[in-house]
Amino acid sequence: MTTHLPERLRDLADEAPRALSADGLWRDGRRRHRRRMTTVAVVVGTVVALSAGVGYGDHRSRQPEPVTPPVNGARPMAIPDPLFNPSPWLPGTRKPGRLVAVFSSTRGRFPFGSERNAIVGVAAGSQTYRFLDLPGTAPEDPDAYLSPDGKHIAYWVSRRQGDPSVVPDSVVGVAVLDLNTGAVERHAVDVRYGLTPQSLSWADSKTVVMVAGHFTSSGRTSYSGRTRTYLAAVGDPTTHSTPGRGNVLDIPVTSTGGVAAGMVGHRRLRSYDAGSLQPRPDVILSTPVKSLAYEPSHGLVAGTAGNIDASGPTSGRLVVGRVVEGRVHLSQVPDGRRYDQVVTWVDRTHLAPVRHTRDGLAYDVVDVRTGDRRQLTSKPWYAFEVARDALRLATTVPGVAPPSPWNPRWVALGVLVLVGAGGTVLLLGRSRGRL
């Protein structure tokens, strides 16, 4: 039997307890508030007293580790298998060196403040895990996208603080961080009310492709529903808008060779030459896809097949084909397994798709002729991105778990207790000496 998810959720919610008694809740709330105010007063006093020690601890927690020497461009980037969810107390840096993978994870704040999401980078070669300090990113939930060569990372930048004309939580462009030097380039989009981001990807290791929708006034509900594609090149602060021809759908599309691509219909692939901004001929697919990888130099197209549903699950079976006179007939790969997204072509006969496992996600390399597959890497929980150049090399090394630094709050508390105990012993010793 198949049923709708909302119907199933409503049915499951029927198991919930019927009602709750309000007895004592108001009193508990007031008591909790008073206790909290008292605690805050005590903590503020303690913080002032310990400012020197805390400052030292803060300095240590923020101090970037020594810069990882960048992996030589000629050396292959091996993919660690598996990857791990790290401690919230890893150090942060803007110069981690070349990265092989990035993902979102919770980061602790010292001395106070709740955890928040941040981007973790895994260094190529050394497998060092570090939080990336991305200036100007949306503070609550940054999303970041690794360049194919792992040397840059692109992320949406939020509106300028205090600008009332821009819709709250909208974005105004992208920033690109050079992972070797820590230099940040901003690529603003010239819009009045801000953008709602749809997708961010790399056409090659130097070109960022942004797809975003526009707001038509300063209200959140003024989203026009229309998207445009913008291109930005590393080293050039100008942002270019592609000729607006059709609404790009929210379907993951990757391309190579300096070609920016997106789906403008369920079966229509539209692409641009990133250098000249000139449109390339559309490609018509025989089957709708939920994700797509395009290799324009050989006319290869791969996708996960199935009905398009912009917000729904993207998993589907792998289909592949070659472009002939603007059309491509997609055939199913013998594997028959379902994948969430096809990420890139590894070579002319192998694909790198990603799939859900029981506890996370895994990248495979699949032979499109036989369906033979090999797992490249996996990680529990949230989605992660592997540098496309590393996927194309399809070389793996055993993953090394990152260290688990001590919670600096406990360290600071321990220092406080030791100092207090030492002071007490000293005072007691002096008073006995006087007697």
Place this chain on the structure above:
Amino acid sequence: MAGSEHDFEEFVAARSGALLRTAYLLAGSHQDAEDLVQAALVKAVPKWGTVREHEPYVRRILLHESVSRWRRRRWRETSAESLPEVPAQGLDVDTRLALRQAMAQLAPRQRAVVVLRYFDDLTEVQTAEVLGVSVGTVKSQARDALGRLRTLVPDLDADVIRTEP
């Protein structure tokens, strides 16, 4: 203050049932759902007199509490193996159990996105606003969550998970 307390008690009497339904989907058990709603209500008390819309405020606390609680008590996530605590009506027990176990295996924010989008019927923009995240994050979390639900509950096919156009 007495007026606020009276308002608060009236609110609990009227809306605790609806809050418990959402909390049950987030927490997966009666006890945790009741704990979650109680904690959210207790946290809402200090600002009760100054907040205009009480239910959205309590629901926001409820969602953030469910995520932060989960971080403190990750081991509780395996508790979905037990059978439902009330007799099942509507869809059969296996169907409910499968969804309950699958929901328990989602990351807490993914679960919150699923509940807000497909149970509370909020739009992506509204969901992003409640959770304090970007619309892009809501999209990616929903995509990941639905992908995993589909893996864990095979009869939730792509064609029967309806989403907004």
